[in-house]
């Protein structure tokens with residue numbers, strides 16, 4: 001009996017303390033003018049609920065507080081904005097004080113000249129330098145031939161094998177970019193580069209705990225190793241005096257390039273390109289394979305488009321700009337995949353000063369999660385939104401509507417959109433014209449916080 005009383009007392013004490021802590025945290029953030037919402041526990045906030053329940057946590061909070069509410073996630077107070085008009089406004093108005101709000105740990109690993117770390121005129125300059133590397137002319141003349149030659153090799157000898165398509169698309173996204181950056185040396189450095197890059201990516205997604213063995217510490221170390229590899233590459237190129245027709249060649253060409261970057265900026269620009277195109281391109285490619293497998297009629301239509309291109313060519317002829325432009329259905333498949341799988345749930349911003357927004361006052365330094373996931377399932381924009389229906393994108397107006405945030409929006413809208421589409425389209429070209437496939441089965445797919453197959457997505461491949 002005594003033991004029972006002690007346990008009961010302990011439980012009561014725990015409940016009282018928990019309620020007091022929750023209440024204290026609510027009061028702490030009860031500043032006049034803040035939007036409605038809950039702040040959860042001190043320090044941890046509502047991170048556990050957010051990560052565990054994912055989109056449902058956000059939908060439940062919206063049902064209680066509307067499309068613009070406060071919370072405390074991932075270590076900081078934040079506003080979650082689901083209102084399409086407001087989201088557009090925030091993305092279009094960085095200059096008014098909505099700068100990128102990615103975690104410091106991520107910026108530490110990606111570098112201080114990384115595009116997400118720079119604002120104002122510095123951002124304009126780094127973005128300009130990047131756009132010059134991936135312009136339509138560059139894609140047509142320099143990048144597409146490299147992408148084609150890479151995909152041809154990468155997608156060979158898959159016949160009669162079980163392939164982990166998640167692993168293959170990740171390698172594809174990284175190595176294809178590496179070839180576009182340093183075409184001649186990419187083959188030699190890729191084996192050493194790849195494991196370091198994967199550690200760098202894990203580090204950016206980890207908690208910033210700088211202790212031996214943590215992903216964060218390994219990410220920082222991977223950055224150092226990548227820096228030394230890239231510095232050596234720059235030195236070797238300078239010493240050889242050879243001209244190179246690739247991204248690094250353009251970045252280092254101080255006579256012809258109107259954007260002059262120093263070595264630190266060149267290196268961070270390379271890391272920006274590799275990092276930004278890596279998970280987006282690989283996951284979209286993997287999910288396209290998944291949806292095509294589950295929707296044979298779509299696969300049939302896609303294959304028809306690619307076989308028609310092949311018929312016009314000799315087997316050794318590469319995919320060229322005109323072929324790419326003719327891939328209308330492929331483009332539709334890529335948009336529909338990005339929409340339905342929601343590869344990007346939203347983007348993060350941070351207020352640089354106290355701001356008034358939507359009638360509320362947002363304190364300086366708060367994160368704003370411009371959450372765009374739900375708009376992908378809006379039945380007014382996408383009738384029957386849960387259906388995988390690429391045909392809807394053949395109506396071009398859908399790509400040009402104001403509430404399409406698959407590639408972000410405003411001043412930071414994805415500059416790599418067309419390059420990414422070119423990579424995925426070329427990947428799909430060789431995949432569907434060379435192979436048929438079935439799923440091995442039993443693999444789990446996670447949709448939140450990132451789309452991934454925790455143990456890989458295995459397919460049994462045969463020649464088409």
Ligand code: HEM
Nearest residue numbers: 115273276277280281344347406407408412414415416420
């Ligand atoms: C399917 C492929 C892709 C998707 C879905 C995608 C999506 C996005 C999104 C949503 C943003 C906005 C981020 C923000 O506002 O904070 C973004 C920005 C960016 N993307 Fe992409 N992206 C893709 C491919 C690529 C590729 C291949 C590159 C390679 C160059 C790239 C480079 C960038 C860069 C550098 C930014 C930052 C732009 C800035 O801050 O001005 N992306 N992307």
